[in-house]
Amino acid sequence: MIKTIRVLIVEDDFRVAQINRQLIEQITGFQVLAEMKTAEESLTFLQQTEQLPDLILLDVYIPDSPGLELFRRLRSDFPAIDIVFVTAAKETATVEEALHGGVVDYLLKPVDFDRFHKTFTRYRARKILLASKEEVNQEDLDRLLYGIDVSPSSAAAxxxxxxxxxxxxxxxxxxxxxxxxxxxxxxxxxxxxxxxxxxxxxxxxxxxxxxxxxxxxxxxxxxxxxxxxxxxx
The missing domain is CATH 1.10.10.10 (Winged helix-like DNA-binding domain superfamily/Winged helix DNA-binding domain)
Structure with a gap:
C-alpha cells in the first residue's frame, strides 16, 4: 500500500490555509505537514526538514514572492516535489508558465470541494499506479495524463x-x-x-x-x- 502523502500548504491568508487543511484532512491518505505564510518561511522549512512533502499547495500571491518567483525557486531547488496551485490568479501568462513548470493541477479560488477532492484523489491514484508498476502502457498514461481511457480499445476492459x-x-x-x-x-x-x-x-x-x-x-x-x-x- 502506498504511504501517506505529505502536503505543505503555502498560503498567506490563514483562514484560507485552515480551510485547505480541513479539506485535505477529509480525504483518505493525506497528511498536512505544515502551513507557511511566506516564501522565506517555506524555503527555510524545506531546507531544514528531515521529511520533505510530496505535494505543495501553493498560492501565487505570496507577499515576499512577486509573481511566480517562489514557484520557480521550488522547481529549481526541489524538483521532486509536486505542486498544485490554489490561487485567484487568472492571467493566461501565469497559467501558461505554471503548466510549463509541470504543475499537477491549477485550481481557482474559491475552490469547490468536489473539484478539490477530485484533484487529490486523482493525484493519489497516480501515485498508486506509479508505485505498483515498473513499466506503464498507453492506457496507463492516458489515465495519468487525462484521467480517462482514450485508447481505441477502451470498450474492452x-x-x-x-x-x-x-x-x-x-x-x-x-x-x-x-x-x-x-x-x-x-x-x-x-x-x-x-x-x-x-x-x-x-x-x-x-x-x-x-x-x-x-x-x-x-x-x-x-x-x-x-x-x-x-x-x-
Missing part, C-alpha cells in the same frame, strides 16, 4: 478484468479498503474516500468479494436495516 472494472479505480478502492478500521467500511464511505459514486464503489467492492480479495458482512445498528460493510482480506 484491460488486464483481463470484467467490463466495467477499471484497474486504476480498482486499485484506489483496494487502497481505501486496506486503510479502513477493523469494522470495515460501507459503500458510501468507500466511494467518498475514492472519489467515486456509491453505486460505483459497491460494484467494485462486490467484485473484490467475488475475487476473494475482500469479504462482506452485515452490521446491525440500533435501529433500521442492517448495513453491508466490507473488509480487505
Amino acid at each position: 484491460p488486464d483481463g478484468l470484467p467490463k466495467g472494472i477499471d484497474q486504476l479505480t480498482l486499485e484506489r478502492i483496494e487502497d481505501v479498503l486496506t486503510s479502513s478500521s477493523a469494522d470495515g467500511m460501507n459503500a458510501i464511505d468507500v466511494g467518498q474516500a475514492a472519489g467515486v459514486s456509491r453505486s460505483t464503489a459497491r460494484r467494485y467492492l462486490e467484485f473484490l468479494v467475488s475475487a476473494e480479495k475482500a469479504k462482506a458482512q452485515l452490521h446491525y445498528g440500533d435501529v433500521g436495516r442492517p448495513e453491508r460493510t466490507y473488509l480487505k482480506i
